[in-house]
Amino acid sequence: MIDPTLASRLQFALTTIVHIIFPVMSMGLAPFLVYLTWKSIRSEDPLWSRxxxxxxxxxxxxxxxxxVTGIVLEFEFGTNFAAFATAAGELFGGPLAAEGMMAFFLEATFLGVFVFGREKVSDALYMVSAVAVAAGTWLSAVWILIANSWMQTPRGFEMAQKNGQPVVSLVDPMAAYLNPRFPWMFVHMQSAAVLSVALFMCGVAAYHLRGGLRKSDGDGDAGGDGGTPDGGELDDARFWQTTMKLGLAVLLVTAPFQVVHGDSYARHVAETQPQKFAAMEAQYETEAPAALHLVAIPTDPEAFTNPRAENLWTIDIPALASVLASGGNPDYQVTGLSEFEESPPVAIVFWSFRLMVLLGFWFVALGLWGAWRWRQGRLYDDGRLHTAMLGSSLLGIVAVETGWVVTEVGRQPWVIQGVMKTEAGVSPGLSATEALLTLASFAVVYLGLLTLYSYVVGRIIRQGPDELADEAPPDSDASADDTPDLPGEEVFVDD
Structure with a gap:
């Protein structure tokens, strides 16, 4: 029978891996929707409303x-990790409650206006609703990441006794909430979400452009970067061309930023969680200089499950691990796993980190490829580029998933770094049968939700944009035929 601790960890991992897809999509789409709302209000071109x-x-x-999937995660703290919830509830419960009261209600209140109220409210109120929904989405991430980052680098607390049990007592809320890990985690996560959606938008646009949906506007210019609607009639080609350019423009900014920020983030991890950094680099012995293992393959099956098994075949770059950990010093001493009493499972952390880094560099290369074709005026004609974009459309989410594996598995065996081990946080009355049953049930439900979500979103993508009727808010006559162009506003700015 499976161990209740392992079953609970697998259940939480499964539900988190599925759940994180949906916040990534909503958080990443939020700034795009603010921009598209602003453009649809400012411009008379119906393209932006579509x-x-x-x-x-x-x-x-x-x-x-x-x-729906996020609420269940919070319940799991009570069902599977009750000991952790009891011990850390004073600190951990506050951010989760704030997330519900501040972020969720802000987002939910204005979401109805944003989704259904365009023809019922003024331009100003509608723009406010777009900003409020986006702010609520990102504010939700603030509180969730405050809670998680505190588990990585706990600060602002002291241990106390309550009913004979050790509990975390919050003594400095600012130190706890603004712990050293939070700014790194928040910036990296939000940038990853926007990058993931940019890749998704490029992939969706490539799917349609590869399908031969490009139409000539009468001047034979649909394949280039120019072109304006003929008689106000918008074709699908122009819709997807603009989508691709929006996604590519954001990709060109976020992909290099993510690589640079990730490098600095890794140095922060080396300083605050040296055992995690050692697992990321499969560094078993303390060395100066320390080589970077490009590849580390266990030669003994035991090495996959035993963090102490050092039987590896490696391809190394001398001193590079020291350079990366220190920011440039090839003689920097990197602490090895042998210095710690317990360590995370190296193979999972090492390969997850390698895949995340590899994808990060691929995103940079893909953005530069697209920019080169854009400059040549062949962005919409390069079939190989479109195939690459289509194949990369979900890789941003894959990179986020591998990043979370590094973050969470790399902290093991601690649920609160240096304070409480994971096995001590599991519900004491949880039996192996109960843990296995809930694991199986959650697997069926969550994978079913993911399948349904994928089907619905896929159907929306295949159907494409709706034909757009005139949209005019109550205090606007923007739908009138004699409305003049805004000063300096072109019907469509393709650049």
Whole structure:
């Protein structure tokens, strides 16, 4: 029979891996929707309203499914990790409660206006609703990541006794909430979400452009970067061309930023969680200089499960691990796993980290490839680029998943780093049968939700954008035929 601790960890891992997809989509789409809302209000070109409506559908579905799956995660602290919830409830419960009272209600209040109220409210109120929904989405991440980052680098607390049990007592809320890990984790996570959606948008656009949906506007210019609608009639080609350019523009900014920020983030991990950094680099012995293992393959099956098994075949770059850990010093001493009494499972952390880094560099290369074709005027004609974009459309989410594996598995065997071990946080009355039953049940339910979500979003993508009727808020006559162009505003700015 499976151990209750292992079953509970697997259940929480499964539900988190599925759940995180939906916040990534909603958080990543949020700034795009703010921009598209602003453009649809400012411009008379119906293209921007079509874009806003199409991507709002996917945002709304992601928000709903993310809310449902996220609530269950909070209940798991009581069902599977009651000892942890009891010990850390004073600190851990506060951010989760704040997330519900501040972020969720802000987002939920204005989401109805944003999704259904375009023709019922003024331009100003509608813009406010877009910003409020986006702010609520990102504010939710603030509180969730405050709680998680505190588990990585706990600060602002002291241990006390309550009913004979050791509990965490919050003594300095600012030190706890603004712990050293929080800013690193928040910036990296939000940038990853926006990058993931940028890749997704490029992939969806490539799917349609590869399908021969490009149409000539009468001047034979649909394949280039120019072109304006003929008689106000928008074709699908122009819709997807603009989608691709929006995604690519954001990809060009976020992908290099993520690589640079990730390098600095890894140095922070080396300073605050040296055992995690050692597992990320499969560094068993303390060395100066320390080589970077590009590849580390266990030669003994025991090495996959035993963190102490050092039987590895490696391909190394001398001194590079020291350079990366220190920010440039090739003689920097990297602490090895042998210095710690207990260590995380090295193979999982090492290969998850390698895959995340590899994907990060691929995203940079893909962005530069797209920029090169854009500059040449062949962004919409390069079939190989479109195939690469389509194949990469979900890789941003894969990178997020591997990043969370590094974050959470790399902390083991601690649920609160240096304070409480994971096995001590499991519900004391949980039996192996109960843990296995709930694991199987959650696997069926969550994978079913993911399948349904994928089907619905896939159907929306295949159907493409709706034809757009005139949208005019109550205090606007923007739908009138004689409305002049805004000063300096072109019908469509393709750059």
């Amino acid at each position: 874009l806003r409506r199409f991507w709002t559908k996917i945002f709304a579905i992601s928000f709903v499914v993310g809310t």
